[in-house]
Amino acid sequence: MPRNKQVLLDNRPQGEATPSNFKLVTTQTPALQDGQVLVKHHFMSLDPYMRGRMNDAKSYAQPQPLGQVMQGGTAGEVVESRSAKFQPGDQVVGMGGWQEYSVVDADKPGMLRRVDTTHVPLSHYLGAVGMPGVTAWYGLVKIIQPKEGETVVVSAASGAVGSALGALAKARGLRAVGIAGGADKCRYVTEELGFDACVDYKQHADAASLSKALKEACPNGIDGYFENVGGMVMDAVMMRMNAFGRIALCGMIAGYDGKPIPMAYPQLLLTNRLMLQGFIVSEHMEVWPEALKELGTLVASGKLRPRESVAVGLESAPEAFLGMLKGRNFGKQLVKLA
């Protein structure tokens, strides 16, 4: 069996996460048992939710266990199989974690999914045609439930979730407005992703200033908001929401370092009769087939052109992950392993 490099969570962050929270080790992959397959990872996914799980706090998921391989999505190839369901050479997506290989109980439902890379590159199954894409789909279709002609706003618009949100919104005849950090990202959001407008939050020192820019970008106000970041950005959007607006709350990256980030104007939830729903997409598996079908078609037809930031080699994962939390990535953050 091959040698397997792994990244473990060595200790929990005190405030901001640092490289010293992680530990790189090398092991041997164990021999397969009946029903198992060995997957060689080509790509692993780095996602903001992982930061939340590094804390030992009550949250939607169990905390990432200490001393264990960092959990996360992976895309790769079956290299050995003792399952009748998978053959060597199959391209598959699963939750292999931060390591080069994983041994998977492939006969259990939901552990591994075979994917077709004829029209969609393998890596996109970790982004636009994977968990981030379905997250955007669920928030837009099931929570925001937009009506044609309405305006939807998404924060972190150039990222994996945001870019899918934009394509899904445009496919529904909506005005799609992004919020992103920096001129390059904003240009990508409007020129490549087809958003109608993008506001660069880095140009604004406070919520009032950002809110003014949003007013220009959203002349009819904001009907739906897909929230990835929290903090000042959320405050600014809330100031522009129309009566009966809907907020899909998917992430609050601004608060992941443990310091609570207050919501400045909760009374707007009342005065504008807003609906806000927190969610985590893995609790809504029933929508995945429908969502993945639409997202796959959008990518295959070129209507959704996701961008990727690709770090190379397992060793690069911690730095790439910490950089992503600071917005240094551009599009979906991946680590290429093979």
Add this chain to the structure above:
Amino acid sequence: MPRNKQVLLDNRPQGEATPSNFKLVTTQTPALQDGQVLVKHHFMSLDPYMRGRMNDAKSYAQPQPLGQVMQGGTAGEVVESRSAKFQPGDQVVGMGGWQEYSVVDADKPGMLRRVDTTHVPLSHYLGAVGMPGVTAWYGLVKIIQPKEGETVVVSAASGAVGSALGALAKARGLRAVGIAGGADKCRYVTEELGFDACVDYKQHADAASLSKALKEACPNGIDGYFENVGGMVMDAVMMRMNAFGRIALCGMIAGYDGKPIPMAYPQLLLTNRLMLQGFIVSEHMEVWPEALKELGTLVASGKLRPRESVAVGLESAPEAFLGMLKGRNFGKQLVKLA
């Protein structure tokens, strides 16, 4: 036509509202035109929402116009009629405002409602069997949508909305827990209103302490929350909410003086996948008949025994209103005019 004393909004509050914001005047009621009736007010309702409307801010309703009679609910008797729909002697509920008489376009739908005082005292049509009661009903039935055995919490539990919420919750087999200010109110909430427990927020200096008391009162956590006040009380409840909890956001009295009161831990909305819905009951007229029927039955059968604070005479309205905003009332705040 009779002389009519009125309270006008003379100027808008700068921060806290004061008696000098109001002005007492005396006029003559105008002669009736076809389709109009003259109503002599027996009771007028004082409600927290009125404070919000005194500000000249974007809100769910148009601001209360300056120099005009303060708007609000009234219960009284038709004393003169030029409408075929109402006869002198009819007991009616409407939006007559802070004055002794009102002239009402009674032929227009929704302006005036005839009520039956055989089993329900007239004043209760401004409280438990009126707008506050329907507010509780809508929040519980349509937003919280409780399942049997769940725990619901309401702030300002001894008030008009809170007391109705408790009775409606108990009728559905729920654990009902109130939050109120002071031992007397808490005793009333448990002993007279039938709540399972009541927490006195005045015994707690911060959200963490209040939250600890809520943990004892809600051993299975909180599934539904009906919010009347905002601020520290809301923060404390949110810390105890179960996954997939629902918050009906009806009032944020803590923020009515214009200073925004932040929500301290919005990330709990995400980690617990909470749903929060702001609402105003007058936008949901379709539920009123069903809600009023249930509320009327609860009052007539003695299962809901609403308490009232009754100030006497129109002149007392401003002080009674300002006292209510500070929680000095006990139960529904009314002014008796006749």
